[in-house]
Amino acid sequence: MLEIKRVGVVGAGTMGNGIAHVCARAGLDVVLCDVQQGFLDRAVAAIEKNLAREVAKGKLTAQQSDEAKAKIATSLTMNALGDCDLVIEAATEKFAVKAEIFRDLDRILMPGTILATNTSSISITKIAAETERAERVIGMHFFNPVPVMQLVEVIRGLATSQYTFAAVEALAVRLGKAPVEVNDAAGFVSNRVLMPLINEAAYAVMEGVATAEAVDKVFVLGMAHPMGPLTLADFIGLDVCVDIMRVLAEGLGGPKYNPCPLLVRMVDAGWLGRKSGRGFYTYPQ
Numbered sequence: 001m002l003e004i005k006r007v008g009v010v011g012a013g014t015m016g017n018g019i020a021h022v023c024a025r026a027g028l029d030v031v032l033c034d035v036q037q038g039f040l041d042r043a044v045a046a047i048e049k050n051l052a053r054e055v056a057k058g059k060l061t062a063q064q065s066d067e068a069k070a071k072i073a074t075s076l077t078m079n080a081l082g083d084c085d086l087v088i089e090a091a092t093e094k095f096a097v098k099a100e101i102f103r104d105l106d107r108i109l110m111p112g113t114i115l116a117t118n119t120s121s122i123s124i125t126k127i128a129a130e131t132e133r134a135e136r137v138i139g140m141h142f143f144n145p146v147p148v149m150q151l152v153e154v155i156r157g158l159a160t161s162q163y164t165f166a167a168v169e170a171l172a173v174r175l176g177k178a179p180v181e182v183n184d185a186a187g188f189v190s191n192r193v194l195m196p197l198i199n200e201a202a203y204a205v206m207e208g209v210a211t212a213e214a215v216d217k218v219f220v221l222g223m224a225h226p227m228g229p230l231t232l233a234d235f236i237g238l239d240v241c242v243d244i245m246r247v248l249a250e251g252l253g254g255p256k257y258n259p260c261p262l263l264v265r266m267v268d269a270g271w272l273g274r275k276s277g278r279g280f281y282t283y284p285q
């Protein structure tokens with residue numbers, strides 16, 4: 001079995017900084033890459049803040065936190081990833097962006113190095129086809145916030161080898177996560193089931209069945225969900241929800257995956273949820 005010691009993370013946004021955090025916390029050397037120094041600085045500041053929070057909660061000692069910080073290097077070029085055993089891509093959710101990154105990594109990395117993508121919806125098989133190593137390409141779908149959420153969907157593309165699957169599954173366990181095996185289909189399991197729930201909740205509001213507060217209360221009090229679907233939609237970003245519904249509609253077909261017109265209108269208005277200060281609820285900025 002491949003021993004993973006050094007991991008590259010491409011994209012230092014919300015997910016990339018969390019992935020770098022959990023890898024470093026598990027004792028791996030990490031090289032975190034992004035396209036601007038400001039993004040890397042922001043990621044390192046977020047990791048330091050989140051490690052400090054874990055120390056305050058007694059989950060980590062101050063020494064373990066310092067050791068984790070020392071494991072993370074940053075780079076503005078993917079050339080620094082040449083000696084990594086595995087690279088996890090967590091860049092912007094656009095096929096063209098990921099395709100270019102995978103073509104470049106295929107050139108830069110040693111032939112056997114495994115390439116994982118944290119995509120929420122794009123086909124692993126299609127991303128893998130951009131490389132000459134489709135058997136070494138796999139989906140490794142973490143959940144936000146990465147240091148807290150246990151699940152990792154491990155997604156096999158059509159060509160993904162058993163060797164690659166086993167190595168990534170073992171890595172997820174080493175990171176303290178619970179891997180779940182999934183095949184490559186639009187939305188995988190998580191978004192295929194969650195997004196239509198959010199979409200239907202938006203329909204209930206649009207059709208005047210209930211207020212957003214009432215819809216959320218039904219799920220919190222009646223189904224013991226930690227938060228209602230519309231609170232969750234605001235947290236994820238309504239633009240992201242609409243984009244994922246479109247991926248489901250394209251990949252799975254049928255009118256049931258069409259995004260709810262209310263969601264589309266809210267996105268047109270710039271009401272994107274928490275990040276814009278307004279979605280189904282308002283958030284002081």
Ligand SMILES: NC(=O)c1ccc[n+]([C@@H]2O[C@H](COP(=O)([O-])OP(=O)(O)OC[C@H]3O[C@@H](n4cnc5c(N)ncnc54)[C@H](O)[C@@H]3O)[C@@H](O)[C@H]2O)c1
Nearest residue numbers: 011012013014015016034035090091092093118119120144
């Ligand atoms: N946010 C979530 O809740 C969530 C959950 C699961 C999966 N994902 C997936 O994770 C990925 C990243 O999402 P995010 O929310 O962290 O996005 P984000 O916008 O916070 O971060 C993306 C980062 O990628 C960087 N980037 C773009 N092109 C790059 C390139 N060529 N080289 C290096 N870096 C590049 C951007 O500068 C940015 O810092 C997406 O595929 C998304 O679908 C997101």
